[in-house]
Amino acid sequence: xxxxxxxxxxxxxxxxxxxxxxxxxxxxxxxxxxxxxxxxxxxxxxxxxxxxxxxxxxxxxxxxxxxxxxxxxxxxxxxxxxxxxxxxxxxxxxxxxxxxxxxxxxxxxxxxxxxxxxxxxxxxxxxxxxxxxxxxxxxxxxxxxxxxxxxxxxxxxxxxxxxxxxxxxxxxxxxxxxxxxxxxxxxxxxxxxxxxxxxxxxxxxxxxxxxxxxxxxxxxxxxxxxxxxxxxxxxxxxxxxxxxxxxxxxxxxxxxxxxxxxxxxxxxxxxxxxxxxxxxxxxxxxxxxxxxxxxxxxxxxxxxxxxxxxxxxxxxxxxxxxxxxxxxxxxxxxxxxxxxxxxxxxxxxxxxxxxxxxxxxxxxxxxxxxxxxxxxxxxxxxxxxxxxxxxxxxx
Amino acid sequence: xxxxxxxxxxxxxxxxxxxxxxxxxxxxxxxxxxxxxxxxxxxxxxxxxxxxxxxxxxxxxxxxxxxxxxxxxxxxxxxxxxxxxxxxxxxxxxxxxxxxxxxxxxxxxxxxxxxxxxxxxxxxxxxxxxxxxxxxxxxxxxxxxxxxxxxxxxxxxxxxxxxxxxxxxxxxxxxxxxxxxxxxxxxxxxxxxxxxxxxxxxxxxxxxxxxxxxxxxxxxxxxxxxxxxxxxxxxxxxxxxxxxxxxxxxxxxxxxxxxxxxxxxxxxxxxxxxxxxxxxxxxxxxxxxxxxxxxxxxxxxxxxxxxxxxxxxxxxxxxxxxxxxxxxxxxxxxxxxxxxxxxxxxxxxxxxxxxxxxxxxxxxxxxxxxxxxxxxxxxxxxxxxxxxxxxxxxx
Numbered sequence: 001x002x003x004x005x006x007x008x009x010x011x012x013x014x015x016x017x018x019x020x021x022x023x024x025x026x027x028x029x030x031x032x033x034x035x036x037x038x039x040x041x042x043x044x045x046x047x048x049x050x051x052x053x054x055x056x057x058x059x060x061x062x063x064x065x066x067x068x069x070x071x072x073x074x075x076x077x078x079x080x081x082x083x084x085x086x087x088x089x090x091x092x093x094x095x096x097x098x099x100x101x102x103x104x105x106x107x108x109x110x111x112x113x114x115x116x117x118x119x120x121x122x123x124x125x126x127x128x129x130x131x132x133x134x135x136x137x138x139x140x141x142x143x144x145x146x147x148x149x150x151x152x153x154x155x156x157x158x159x160x161x162x163x164x165x166x167x168x169x170x171x172x173x174x175x176x177x178x179x180x181x182x183x184x185x186x187x188x189x190x191x192x193x194x195x196x197x198x199x200x201x202x203x204x205x206x207x208x209x210x211x212x213x214x215x216x217x218x219x220x221x222x223x224x225x226x227x228x229x230x231x232x233x234x235x236x237x238x239x240x241x242x243x244x245x246x247x248x249x250x251x252x253x254x255x256x257x258x259x260x261x262x263x264x265x266x267x268x269x270x271x272x273x274x275x276x277x278x279x280x281x282x283x284x285x286x287x288x289x290x291x292x293x294x295x296x297x298x299x300x301x302x303x304x305x306x307x308x309x310x311x312x313x314x315x316x317x318x319x320x321x322x323x324x325x326x327x328x329x330x331x332x333x334x335x336x337x338x339x340x341x342x343x344x345x346x347x348x349x350x351x352x353x354x355x356x357x358x359x360x361x362x363x364x365x366x367x368x369x370x371x372x373x374x375x376x377x378x379x380x381x382x383x384x385x386x387x388x389x390x391x392x393x394x395x
Numbered sequence: 396x397x398x399x400x401x402x403x404x405x406x407x408x409x410x411x412x413x414x415x416x417x418x419x420x421x422x423x424x425x426x427x428x429x430x431x432x433x434x435x436x437x438x439x440x441x442x443x444x445x446x447x448x449x450x451x452x453x454x455x456x457x458x459x460x461x462x463x464x465x466x467x468x469x470x471x472x473x474x475x476x477x478x479x480x481x482x483x484x485x486x487x488x489x490x491x492x493x494x495x496x497x498x499x500x501x502x503x504x505x506x507x508x509x510x511x512x513x514x515x516x517x518x519x520x521x522x523x524x525x526x527x528x529x530x531x532x533x534x535x536x537x538x539x540x541x542x543x544x545x546x547x548x549x550x551x552x553x554x555x556x557x558x559x560x561x562x563x564x565x566x567x568x569x570x571x572x573x574x575x576x577x578x579x580x581x582x583x584x585x586x587x588x589x590x591x592x593x594x595x596x597x598x599x600x601x602x603x604x605x606x607x608x609x610x611x612x613x614x615x616x617x618x619x620x621x622x623x624x625x626x627x628x629x630x631x632x633x634x635x636x637x638x639x640x641x642x643x644x645x646x647x648x649x650x651x652x653x654x655x656x657x658x659x660x661x662x663x664x665x666x667x668x669x670x671x672x673x674x675x676x677x678x679x680x681x682x683x684x685x686x687x688x689x690x691x692x693x694x695x696x697x698x699x700x701x702x703x704x705x706x707x708x709x710x711x712x713x714x715x716x717x718x719x720x721x722x723x724x725x726x727x728x729x730x731x732x733x734x735x736x737x738x739x740x741x742x743x744x745x746x747x748x749x750x751x752x753x754x755x756x757x758x759x760x761x762x763x764x765x766x767x768x769x770x771x772x773x774x775x776x777x778x779x780x781x782x783x784x785x786x787x788x789x790x
Contacts, residue, residue, distance in 0.1 A: 021649065036419055251468065
């Protein structure tokens with residue numbers, strides 16, 4: 001390989017309006033330029049404590065065992081399941097999209113008997129159906145996705161968690177896409193394990209995943225009869241690194257911890273309430289703009305996840321081509337449809353730092369222009385409709 | 396939590412002379428301040444290709460399946476094993492320190508029948524003993540650590556890999572501590588799977604782990620009868636993300652990929668030969684300085700890993716207290732002993748960006764001063780002895 005094959009790092013300017021990652025605030029990016037310390041440095045151990053305290057605030061929990069899994073949101077999904085499950089255990093999963101299916105896949109790989117309660121894509125999983133399945137199958141673990149990124153629905157979980165508890169099951173909730181962008185109160189939810197991702201509504205870079213375990217889940221870790229199948233994701237070992245006696249388990253990714261600390265500081269300085277209101281306003285404005293264009297969302301209006309909008313592709317329009325043009329001509333990334341919604345929707349994320357009025361207006365302007373050029377039959381005035389939602393509060 | 400509990404990110408100045416992470420070059424740190432793109436951005440896919448090409452150069456391999464595992468070196472260790480092993484398979488592990496034991500632990504968690512060939516800490520695993528064990532137990536996988544960070548030995552692997560191949564077994568080699576600091580030629584080694592860490596002799600930040608699989612290992616992936624127990628570490632899925640058809644698997648940690656690209660550029664601009672010679676010179680100088688002090692290493696002189704030096708703690712000296720003083724008074728981190736060598740050695744890493752003459756001289760000066768103040772009976776003139784090794788080449 002010659003130096004010509006090693007050009008300078010490309011740094012394209014993007015506006016990240018897909019399903020995540022979202023734009024990362026400049027001060028969070030700068031935090032990663034800080035010279036690193038090692039995973040056992042006394043200053044690092046102080047930082048772990050502070051990050052855990054920040055995570056408890058964001059999760060709204062007093063759970064002791066609250067930390068970052070050493071990988072992306074998927075590592076937390078896998079970690080949640082493999083730490084609770086032993087081969088032969090029954091796991092009940094509510095699925096209405098890609099991420100519920102992944103939970104089921106991971107549980108099967110861990111040797112569980114998996115029962116799925118399925119819902120059509122774009123709808124929530126019926127809490128009554130979950131309750132009946134819990135009573136019938138008596139699972140060890142009940143798993144459900146709070147914000148399904150593939151379909152843009154927000155799943156009610158309290159009723160499911162209560163039913164699980166009544167039958168002695170533990171509830172695992174995936175808030176990868178929702179935490180920090182819509183209300184979720186871990187302690188009030190009744191969930192035993194809740195995890196998230198760093199790179200969506202929290203606007204930190206991807207690579208670490210917040211997780212919190214309540215006392216019943218901790219008890220389950222202690223009651224296991226076999227070691228957790230994964231060493232890397234073993235929460236008992238991670239606990240002993242994060243907390244006393246601070247025993248080496250893996251070499252923590254210092255730079256990402258710096259970013260998480262700074263990024264969570266940004267979240268908490270804004271305040272969860274204000275942050276959630278900002279996400280909601282961007283969603284309403286996007287909806288108003290799309291309505292002017294005559295375009296709908298593929299998600300059930302009663303259970304829409306405001307931070308992830310499955311925007312229906314108008315008839316006759318090449319979904320992939322429009323996405324490519326948004327990226328090439330405007331630097332705007334939106335997500336492709338996944339699974340059953342492939343080619344039928346664009347997934348427009350308005351998450352974290354990306355959930356800004358300017359981004360909503362720009363996206364609508366670009367989309368309206370491109371759709372017109374692509375010969376789509378749709379309305380006009382998207383920007384004006386959205387702007388009127390923001391009113392004079394637009395930043 | 397009040398803002399008083401969220402102070403600015405601490406940024407202590409450290410000289411990282413422990414078992415890793417090592418100091419990260421400024422341009423690699425700066426790369427992480429680059430605004431991120433998403434895991435499926437066209438520019439990101441180009442970057443993946445370029446990183447894979449860099450990794451092949453560093454590994455000295457033409458292996459097609461060469462990529463970064465989405466976690467630290469431990470994720471690559473676990474990934475290597477769980478992708479090759481199915482429950483009931485026999486795995487033969489050579490162990491002479493913490494990391495060999497971890498390989499055995501991980502293989503057991505994956506349901507393997509594990510046979511260990513053990514060696515005393517500070518010695519290599521006897522290749523003849525490995526050969527006999529391979530012939531006797533006919534393992535599916537033979538696993539060995541090339542550079543054992545807990546004891547500072549460099550294990551010969553070619554003879555073991557050849558014996559494994561003769562008996563139809565696959566060889567997994569851990570070069571977490573050694574790659575980029577001592578010679579290791581994947582294609583010449585006969586190993587089927589080789590992995591490393593980012594944060595040791597490559598001086599990138601921790602969080603991603605290079606791995607490469609030869610054709611026999613790829614064939615093994617295709618011949619599996621059960622899914623890999625880990626979704627997150629499933630190499631077939633990771634392959635389909637890194638290479639065509641570039642299917643989403645997890646949200647790649649863009650910032651760390653930027654750092655890897657820039658860090659591997661630094662490595663390749665220096666050149667592997669020069670880099671390895673620099674590590675060797677630092678090791679010789681450290682040894683000369685320690686000899687002047689009358690201090691030895693706990694590792695077999697014939698198989699010393701130059702980048703990790705298990706420095707024997709002089710009689711009557713409190714190992715922990717000296718480490719604390721080095722950190723507090725000089726900002727120098729050295730590692731504590733692990734396992735059987737706990738409290739008996741300091742682990743002095745001279746890795747990557749940290750392997751610099753100035754660092755060797757400073758460490759020796761600080762160590763000599765502190766040992767004298769601690770009342771240790773040791774010699775003098777450590778700095779002069781080391782400087783004479785560097786001669787006029789000291790930077």
